[in-house]
Amino acid sequence: MSYVLVTGGAGFIGANLCRELLKRGESVICADNYCTGSYANVSALSGKGDFKAVEADITDPAFERIAAAAAGTRGIKRIYHLACPASPVHYQKDPIMTARTCFEGSLNVLKLARDTGARVLLASTSEVYGDPLEHPQKESYRGNVNPDGPRACYDEGKRIAETLFFDAKRKWNVDIRVVRIFNTYGPFMAVSDGRVVSNFINQALKGKPLTIYGDGLQTRSFMYVDDLIRGLLGMMEQTVSSGPVNLGNPEEHTMLEAAEMVKMVTGSASELVFEPLPKDDPTRRRPDITLARELFGFSPSTSFFEGLKKTCGYFHNSAMDIDFQP
Ligand code: NAD
Ligand code: UDP
Numbered sequence: 129m130s131y132v133l134v135t136g137g138a139g140f141i142g143a144n145l146c147r148e149l150l151k152r153g154e155s156v157i158c159a160d161n162y163c164t165g166s167y168a169n170v171s172a173l174s175g176k177g178d179f180k181a182v183e184a185d186i187t188d189p190a191f192e193r194i195a196a197a198a199a200g201t202r203g204i205k206r207i208y209h210l211a212c213p214a215s216p217v218h219y220q221k222d223p224i225m226t227a228r229t230c231f232e233g234s235l236n237v238l239k240l241a242r243d244t245g246a247r248v249l250l251a252s253t254s255e256v257y258g259d260p261l262e263h264p265q266k267e268s269y270r271g272n273v274n275p276d277g278p279r280a281c282y283d284e285g286k287r288i289a290e291t292l293f294f295d296a297k298r299k300w301n302v303d304i305r306v307v308r309i310f311n312t313y314g315p316f317m318a319v320s321d322g323r324v325v326s327n328f329i330n331q332a333l334k335g336k337p338l339t340i341y342g343d344g345l346q347t348r349s350f351m352y353v354d355d356l357i358r359g360l361l362g363m364m365e366q367t368v369s370s371g372p373v374n375l376g377n378p379e380e381h382t383m384l385e386a387a388e389m390v391k392m393v394t395g396s397a398s399e400l401v402f403e404p405l406p407k408d409d410p411t412r413r414r415p416d417i418t419l420a421r422e423l424f425g426f427s428p429s430t431s432f433f434e435g436l437k438k439t440c441g442y443f444h445n446s447a448m449d450i451d452f453q454p
Contacts (some may be wrong), residue, residue, distance in 0.1 A: 129178075130203045131207025133157045133195060133246070135186055135237060136211030141251070141309075141445075143316040144353045145208060145360060146170055150177040152361075157198050161185040163225075164213045169316050178207050186211045186233035187225075192240045199244075206364060207236045207248040212286075215280065217322030223281035230285025231292070238296040241303075249305040249364050250293050252372060254285040254413055256308060264414040267308070267372050277408040290372060297370060310415045314353030314435065315442035325350065325426065328387055329436070330395035342405030344384035347412040351377035352435030355428035362424035369423055376415030376426040382394035386432075392438045394415050 132149050136142045137158025142165060147154050155178035158170050162183065173179040184194045195204070212229050213219040219226040234250065241248035257265045258273035273283045293359070296302040313325035320326075331338045359375040387400055420426035430438075 129155050130205035131155045131157045131199045132206040133159060133199070133204050134207075134208045134210060135159050136165060136251075138162060138167055138181065139210065139214070140314070140317045140321070141353065141356065142210050143169035144314065144357055146173060146179070148361070149242075149356045150179060150257070151164045153177075155202070156180070157195070158203075159184045159186070159198070159266060160211065160340065161193055164215070164218045164318065166318065170248075186225050186236055187228050189236070191233075191236045192243065193250070195240055196244065203245045204240070204246040207237060207241055207246050208251070208360065208364070209234065209248055210251045212251075212282075215322045216282075219282040220278050223278070226281040228284045229288045230282070234289040234292050238292060238300075238302055242296065242300045247303040247305065247364065248293075249307065249360065250289055252286045252290050252306055252308045253282075253312040254308055254374070254376065254415065255279065256287050256290065257413070258406065259410040260413065263412055264378065264416045265374065266416040267374055267419055273343055274408050278406070294370070294374040304370050306371035307360065307363050307373050307375045309356060310351060310374065310413060312351045312353055312356045314439050316353075317439075317444070319443065320448060324348070324383060324386060325390075325436070325439065328390040329394065329440055331444060332390050332394040332398050333440070335396065335398060337399045337401040338387045338390065340383055340387060340400050340402050341409065342402075344387065344400070344402070345382050346400045346409060347380045347414070348386075349376050349378055349380045349414045350386070350431035350432050351428055352434070352438070355430055359420060359426050362426055363420070366424045369419075373420050373423065374415040374417050375420055375426065375431075376417060378414050378417060379429075379432055380412070381432060389433060390435055393433065393440050399428070435436050
């Protein structure tokens with residue numbers, strides 16, 4: 129049976145996706161350089177079903193050869209292309225590497241798809257809309273991105289990755305799918321990830337103050353990872369559209385509301401501390417998911433409150449023995 133390749137498979141979303149694919153009886157190769165993900169996220173999968181973890185960097189010119197060799201004569205039928213740091217803290221640490229991952233890495237993945245005939249899905253992002261002037265965001269919105277700011281390595285990186293995908297479809301006839309993922313959270317996020325949900329939960333579990341950036345009135349729409357995984361699989365297997373298609377949960381909250389909900393779920397008495405708002409931090413974000421609903425019946429079913437409870441359970445165990453800052 130041919131393989132499903134997951135680039136970035138040892139990261140937060142990748143670890144959840146690899147598990148679901150194996151549950152569905154697929155043979156899975158996880159390719160990751162472990163820069164933000166961890167082998168520990170997938171080590172338990174070896175020996176459970178047909179699973180291989182390969183240490184590889186998608187920017188390596190040898191990436192196509194390495195991935196094809198891992199699949200051998202069985203070949204690759206699907207590629208979920210997730211490899212890229214996603215937390216602002218991590219993608220800004222080495223911005224040139226982030227941009228290279230989006231451009232050179234995506235190009236290597238597309239060449240692999242071209243040469244193996246695999247269908248390939250790009251995990252793009254709501255960040256392509258930048259600080260949106262249209263609300264909620266539909267796929268037709270072209271975005272408001274600062275090309276010179278600290279978030280540009282990621283925002284513009286994902287925009288060029290989308291461009292490469294559509295050019296590979298036009299020039300090489302690669303069978304592509306592009307999804308734009310809105311803020312997602314859940315088990316297998318790293319304790320040190322730096323994104324808001326994992327920060328708040330880990331701060332609350334340790335009785336530390338919850339760090340609100342700016343006045344906390346900026347909004348995000350949070351999707352639980354199980355809903356996203358259903359969306360990724362649905363988009364991959366439908367045959368009507370290459371995308372781009374939004375995947376998110378339209379339930380929108382301010383960061384102050386998110387902090388209060390985390391305190392409620394954890395039973396924490398932590399105070400809130402206010403820290404400076406990072407540059408170019410988008411003021412609001414909410415997906416219009418009409419297209420995903422029409423194409424493959426996408427309908428996120430986990431409320432933010434329910435998802436937080438499940439995620440707290442995960443962090444409660446992993447946060448105990450890791451010294452987390454802040
Ligand atoms: P993550 O940082 O947990 O996972 C990314 C994985 O990619 C990690 O395992 C990392 O080691 C790997 N990686 C990074 N650069 C690589 C490279 N050059 N070669 C090989 N592996 C590399 O992040 P995540 O939240 O799981 O995000 C996965 C994908 O989904 C990313 O492409 C991200 O842009 C996209 N996305 C995520 C969200 C979200 O809210 N989580 C939102 C929008 C888009
Ligand atoms: N944020 C916050 N406290 C934190 C981490 C983030 O208030 O400890 C804010 C951040 O400024 C942004 C929102 O939460 O407005 C979401 O940030 P995150 O890094 O999770 O994702 P983004 O959507 O910005 O990529």
